[in-house]
Amino acid sequence: MNQSDKSWEELYNTVFESKYYSLMRSKLGLDSSRDRNREREDNKVVDDLLRVMKSEKVDYHNLFRAFGQYTVNKDQDFLVLKFFKSRQNQEMFKNWLGDYDRVLESSGERSESGEERKERMNRVNPKFVARNYLMQVAIEKAQQKDFREVQRLFEVLSHPFDEQLENEDYAKDPPLWAQSIELSCSS
Numbered sequence: 001m002n003q004s005d006k007s008w009e010e011l012y013n014t015v016f017e018s019k020y021y022s023l024m025r026s027k028l029g030l031d032s033s034r035d036r037n038r039e040r041e042d043n044k045v046v047d048d049l050l051r052v053m054k055s056e057k058v059d060y061h062n063l064f065r066a067f068g069q070y071t072v073n074k075d076q077d078f079l080v081l082k083f084f085k086s087r088q089n090q091e092m093f094k095n096w097l098g099d100y101d102r103v104l105e106s107s108g109e110r111s112e113s114g115e116e117r118k119e120r121m122n123r124v125n126p127k128f129v130a131r132n133y134l135m136q137v138a139i140e141k142a143q144q145k146d147f148r149e150v151q152r153l154f155e156v157l158s159h160p161f162d163e164q165l166e167n168e169d170y171a172k173d174p175p176l177w178a179q180s181i182e183l184s185c186s187s
Helices: 003-027 036-056 060-067 076-083 087-107 113-123 132-143 148-157 163-171
Strands: none
Touching: 003 036, 003 113, 036 087, 060 076, 060 113, 076 087, 132 148, 148 163
16 A cells, blocks of 8 residues: 555545544534544543443444433433343443533533433434334235335335334334344345
8 A cells, every 4th residue: 555545544534533423422412513622532422332332232223312312310210221231231321321421511511401402313313214124024015015014114214303103113123033134135
């Protein structure tokens, strides 16, 4: 690799990392226009959350969406018990929530209305995503010439950020029978 290629790679990595953390901060309801030192603190909070989520195999979309409901120092038990089963991960997540609360406080966001942060977070954290098992069910029905599920999925997924209370089942974690489903482009 020549010097020019290294420069481009470094530039790409810098831009990618900056954009990645900006997007992740917005998923957590954090101000993306913070100074460099605060950004590093925010990035550590992002990394720590992803680490504890990975150790428990927590559903990414559902946690971030539910996290929009979080009120500083009030909803810890709800989030901990809903998403974390092992005691060790529950403790890690509680510690993480303390770090998150401190980041909110240092940025002045802790004092803002929880509704404002919830609205911001709900604009970037979809409630509905095209999950493999949902697609598999729709494919199987379509193969039998029943396209109603395809149409319903299309309608639900056309508005992924809306609450759609009538379609709650489409936002649930995958059932046990579906956890090993993988779809390919040729499905």
